[in-house]
Amino acid sequence: MSAIDTQPQTPVVVDNYLNHTKGVLSWALTLDHKRIGVMYTISVLLSFFLGGMFALLVRTELIAPGEGFLTQDQYNQAFSLHGAIMVFLVIIPSVPAALGNFIMPIMLGAKDVAFPRLNLFSYYLWVFGAIFFVVAMFTGSLDTGWTFYTPYSIDTDSAMSGVIPALTGAFILGFSSIFTGMNFIVTIHRLRPPGMTWFRMPLFLWAIYATALIQVLATPVLGITLLLLIMERAFGIGIFNPALGGDPVLYQHFFWFYSHPAVYIMILPGMGIISELIAVHSHKHICGYKFIAFSSVAIAIFGFLVWGHHMFVSGQSPLLNAIFSAITFSVSIPSAVKMFNWLATLYKGSISLNTPMLYALSFMFIFAIGGLTGLHLGTLATDVHLHDTYFVVAHFHYVMMGSALIAMIGGLHHWWPKITGKMYNENLGRLGCILVFVGFNTTFLPQFVLGSQGMPRRYHDYSNFLPEQVELYATYHMWSSIGSYIMAVGFFLTAGYLIHSLFAGRRAPANPWGGRSLEWQCASPPPYDNFAVTPSVGDCYDFSVLEWDEKEQGYRINEEARRKQAYPGEVADRSGAEKLDGD
């Protein structure tokens, strides 16, 4: 059957990517982007669990002042591993490598990514890097924080022996990220089917494209930074080590040249997911498509110019501080543009308050706070006070965890029927989302006040301060820890019903939400080769061609309406695609 977008799908798909071939090896050696995406998703979620456990250790230690159940060194390891695992193993690969791998080629209408072997290789690099992290965790551990600031990280006496394994792991993970990014850029440039012009791409693809640009251009610098640091630690090359004449501030330039753009590797795909979610679940054309698309690219490019705002009090010269502060504010504009465009999309929509949409709305709430508090930190005068306090901790959790990961989980729910072919329990889904949302804000809102009141980050114990300060900090820390438990309950609930749905979930229709982009035009789960026939492409946010099918409990395309709405490029037109190639 080549009836991809013309006929309602029968929900029973005999041959899909899950059962196309059988056996462990058929998964381990698969070149299918969907299977690789699924393997990434599972791996990333397992790492998320691991990183989350470390977070709970940290929060439990801080619930009250005084020596808790962790020693100073154990606490330092806990937050270092929490940070390193969450950044390198979870958030960076979460959307691009996990969801992106599954969704991106289907959304684009391609059969696979451009380099399937490289894709599998990236995954195994990820696994390999993760193994190094586990080694770092169990042998000697890691206590440098995820930033590996010199000279502490090269100080052989204090920094533990897990540093080199962790650096090696991060180095390898960097290459995994680079290859994924390369693969995606080439896929988007070269594998777009006829009719899929740049401005017909769903915004998720724009976001993935912008992300991939950063991955390719920034991650190599992380590679060389880590390599230099490994050499510094192993041989003493002296470039970053002041005891040998080196310059620790230079290390920070190196580190943040990657790690600031990396923040956008984390948040941009999340924003892309939200653009999809908001439009699909309000059944309304996204507002200001081009503004959103270009704002993704603008964020990617501006993101390279602002790394110095992590170093306002690090000994960076005042001249550079001023320059970096000024450029930093330029990043806030595209973010604001996206925010307002999402709001405008909601206007007069038909807003379904289902789980993915609740995550999307949570994202908007959380990202508004995360973005606006970024203004405090980009401003020179206030950053001097707020830097390295819990204000920063709260801010980047609002952006990296509350926004990037919430978007990832929203996206996971959105595409769950497509990936697994099963529907999860909607009510439990909503409950899970609300628990996560409440827990998240209970955890991190108090941390803003903690930070502005002077509580420094990475403190194992806060009983050394003046008594009235300790009292104040204790209250907020307690709330923060309680919030983290609520959030943990929410995540466990989510994991529970998602796993349950695999076995007992209702069979998913091809298009449960009424999405218009191409992935909703193939069956759930998708067949092995995505599309038997290269699909034809319309406006991916034009929902007017969809209609509700009561029998399927899903949406289907109304052929008549589609013909009426047909665009010039709707018909397969190879030469048109070449011309609109854009490069």
Added chain:
Amino acid sequence: MISALATNMFAQAPQRSFWMPIEASKFAREMDFVFYFITWLSVFFFVLIVGIMIFFMVRYRRRSHIANVPCFTHNTPLELTWTIIPLIMVIAIFYVGMKGYVKLRQPPIGAYTVNVTGAKWQWSFSYPDNEGITDDFLYVPVDRPVRLVMKSDDVLHSMFIPVFRVKQDVVPGRYTDLWFEATEPGEYDVICAEYCGTGHSTMTTRVFVLSEEDFELKMAEIRLRFEKAPDQDLPWMAFTYLYSRCMSCHSLDGTDGIGPSWRGLWDRTKKGETVFTDGSTLSELTGAGKMFATPEDYLYRSILYPQEKIRENYPGSMPTFKGLLRERQIDAIVHLLKGLDDYVDANGTWIGPVPEPPAENTDGAKE
């Protein structure tokens, strides 16, 4: 003075606000203005965005399986509006933030200078204008610009005084500085804000903002600390207040550094076994009428004139401490060296008797 004016305006001791600790420096006032300016602007936009979002959520919630809502897909003037308004806003924020920062980076000429050393995991403050005395606490005069010139002995640290709203990383291999003008006498937290290893969270101390007279008294007290101390406390005082200046070269556990370890030093000196670069041994040089009257005299002179006799196999890189240590301080070090095995274990932990804190020194006491 502006600070006096401001104090009059409030006419009471400043209180901690919901967001911020008390304002105890001139800069704190400016910084808080910027902070609240951004905060209220943020609150406005947050309420606007989330308010609209919740209103839409409720007003336009889905009531049927309608597949599509026909509506405008873009509106360029509107989109330009919400691009340009934030742009103007952030330019304003940058301006106020920059203005405050420029002041923060320009210490006034003639500011009272305090040298700060960060080391794992302790701050130490020395006062060059007061004979270079050192202490674990920071004492500053009120209403007078103070400049901290900071260095690190090991890794990155960061000097953070929340009530003054100042922070600056302390970078090994170079000097960094910051300045403030305290306006409120009192005792406040001083924090290390840059992660520095195991004891990072214990690297806190206090700053005492004192009136001009109290400040001078305090300085004098620290200056005469050794003179006032009873003899039996001297080794402890040498270990507590002076050893930090020797530790980079002289270990306590017997391992060789730039200079000889202090462990075992006295045994060797007592027996006169020390050999110098010119081949002479200490026993040849000690005695009435010779170079050193007694072994103790050798230690004493080694601190004052370290280049006189250099031990074999050492580079002899010790600087002179003449003029930097008082007689009684040198005595204290000699006392410490003589009884080192009884006072300090190989880990560098004090195991000898700890003197009672003097009764009048309540404000400076740590516990």
Added chain:
Amino acid sequence: MAHDAEHHDHPDHLAHHFDTPKQQFEAGKLGMWLFIATEILLFGGLFVGYSVWRGNHPELFEYSSHFLDTTMGGINTAVLIASSLTMAAAVTVAQRNDPVKQDKRPILILLLVLTLCGAAGFMVIKYFEWTHKFAEGWYPGVKYYEKPSDKSHTWDSHAGVIGVEMTTIDTVDGAPTRGDLGLPDTVTVELPAAAPVAVAPDHFLADKLAAVYGNDDAAHAGDPHGADVTTHDAKHDEHEQTHPLQDPHRPRDAHIFFNIYYMMTGLHGIHVIIGGIVITWLLIKSFRGQFHRDYFTPVDLGGLYWHVVDLIWIFLFPLFYLIH
């Protein structure tokens, strides 16, 4: 391929998810260029390190560059350019090879072998350069620098000791100093077993002042012995050291130059080796006659990689060897 209804002309070397060989070729090419971009940024980090140190401490580079052998570097540049040329020619030849007649296969193999020889030759020369440096005592990483003496080695990173030379003012009182030896004309390789460490000359203080305040007056003001260097020379001829590690005029962070040099040439060397492996793989496939005008993408992409190796060396050569 079987399920691809549209393209029954799907040749073996066309992957199933591509429609046309052209699409596949251009995808590969774009991928390779992106990879080249990552390579440039990877080396870019080292160039940043280079620029920062050279910009702020030109004296390190002026001093240390003299220890590098311009002739060897120049020969290596020529070798790489030649091998780049043969590689580029190999691509052209592969593009002209007939799939059936394989008329250009011998030339292709010859060119690839020549390219491989270039890679090997480069590495051999590099090997001699590095071992020569090691023999002189310039190791990568100060942890493995030879320590001239147990007690007073200057390479340890004791807390609070900044910089590698624990230079002091101890010689001001008239004790023997090393004096102004001037730059050694030749560099001897042998290091006396237990040579004493370089003790700073008495001009140390003055030099530092001059370094900071940039004038000779300051230098003389801080120099209690004036500029009377000849007497010191005479005093010190007996323990003259020509070893670079013992040279009192060695800038304090000379090792950083060598470490940047080792990092950059080392990373480049690794790329040469990887390039060699790639060329060997191409050679094996060429023997099997797998490259022809319809399918030469691997040769083209391998060539691109090899040219990047050349490109980077084109910059490394003047930046390290040609500083006078």
Added chain:
Amino acid sequence: MADNEHNPLHAHDDHGHGVGHIVPIKLLVVVGVVLLILTWITVAATYFDLGDGNIYIALAIAVIKASLVALFFMHLRWDRPFNGFIFVGSIAFVALFIAFALTDSSQYQPDIKEYRITSDLKGGDSVDAQKKLEETAAQLQTDAPSAE
């Protein structure tokens, strides 16, 4: 291009561009010779002392050589502009990185120099480098007792 005309696989999508451009060997040899000559020039130029000029000349020649390699050996002259854009773009990012890092580090060099002087003298416990240097030097001259 002539070589591609009889390629049946390109018949349906070939708009005058074959798969890849074929560069004549003759042209490659010419470029190779020019590169070798430029190498010789860059070495020869170091024997003239032009102060700061030397490095600029060396770099200018290196840029020319790199451009030749990229344009001819790497086919960029005939390639899709986007590939060239990636290449130039990556170099631009390196330049950006160098510009910021170098500007910043040169700004704080005085702090490092001051520290080095004082730390060499006194374990780094001083503020005003010059003052301390003068003091110490004077002290040593007047106070140091004779060694023997």
